[in-house]
Amino acid sequence: MSARAFKIPPAQFVKSCADVRQIPKPALPEIAFVGRSNVGKSSLINSLLNRKGLAMASATPGKTRLLNYFRIGDQSCYFVDLPGYGYAKVSRSLQEEWAGFLEDYLADSKNIALVILIADVRRGLTELDMQMIQALNMYRRRFLVVATKVDKLNRQERDKLLASLRGPALSLGAEAIVPYSSTKHEGREELWDEILAHLN
Numbered sequence: 640m641s642a643r644a645f646k647i648p649p650a651q652f653v654k655s656c657a658d659v660r661q662i663p664k665p666a667l668p669e670i671a672f673v674g675r676s677n678v679g680k681s682s683l684i685n686s687l688l689n690r691k692g693l694a695m696a697s698a699t700p701g702k703t704r705l706l707n708y709f710r711i712g713d714q715s716c717y718f719v720d721l722p723g724y725g726y727a728k729v730s731r732s733l734q735e736e737w738a739g740f741l742e743d744y745l746a747d748s749k750n751i752a753l754v755i756l757i758a759d760v761r762r763g764l765t766e767l768d769m770q771m772i773q774a775l776n777m778y779r780r781r782f783l784v785v786a787t788k789v790d791k792l793n794r795q796e797r798d799k800l801l802a803s804l805r806g807p808a809l810s811l812g813a814e815a816i817v818p819y820s821s822t823k824h825e826g827r828e829e830l831w832d833e834i835l836a837h838l839n
């Protein structure tokens with residue numbers, strides 16, 4: 640599909656689930672969004688859907704452990720907003736419990752078409768991102784990395800950081816690295832192309 644012909648589909652929040660047994664019906668392919676807490680996950684989902692307040696920034700970061708399902712278009716797929724990991728102010732044991740929760744979803748969901756791992760371009764892949772990538776590989780999930788907040792860098796810094804992210808991410812199994820800015824919607828068409836390619 641050419642980017643010019645593409646129209647951003649309508650989307651609606653469906654439900655929050657405490658585990659995969661509660662996922663909405665009908666079962667549809669799922670595009671799952673993961674990343675460190677505060678990395679820009681909600682902003683990315685809002686930008687992709689051109690909707691300002693659809694995926695809410697949580698009022699109590701690090702405290703909600705839910706799978707948030709959004710239905711995209713005319714029954715074509717769900718976007719699943721997963722809890723952000725690595726929130727500094729929760730205990731180590733709670734952080735581990737979360738990692739377990741995320742891993743259960745990655746292990747058990749029958750419908751994941753693609754996982755989108757969001758990283759801050761300025762920070763690259765963190766230790767926790769690497770653990771996530773290990774889990775993605777273990778459960779044979781197809782994933783790509785979105786390097787977000789590129790608007791915060793000048794062209795030179797941005798090219799340099801993207802180049803240093805690209806090698807490791809591809810060698811760890813990422814199918815693509817997509818530079819993104821949720822404030823400027825930069826990268827939106829490219830990311831939609833990737834999403835649509837994985838739904839077909």
Ligand SMILES: Nc1nc2c(ncn2[C@@H]2O[C@H](COP(=O)(O)OP(=O)(O)O)[C@@H](O)[C@H]2O)c(=O)[nH]1
Nearest residue numbers: 676677678679680681682696787788820821822
């Ligand atoms: N400049 C800029 N700021 C961003 C971008 N994406 C997110 N932010 C900001 O980063 C903060 C965290 O974003 P949020 O989407 O709530 O992160 P989440 O916790 O991962 O869902 C907010 O202050 C956003 O406005 C981006 O692409 N560019």
Ligand SMILES: [Mg+2]
Nearest residue numbers: 681695696697
């Ligand atoms: Mg959020």
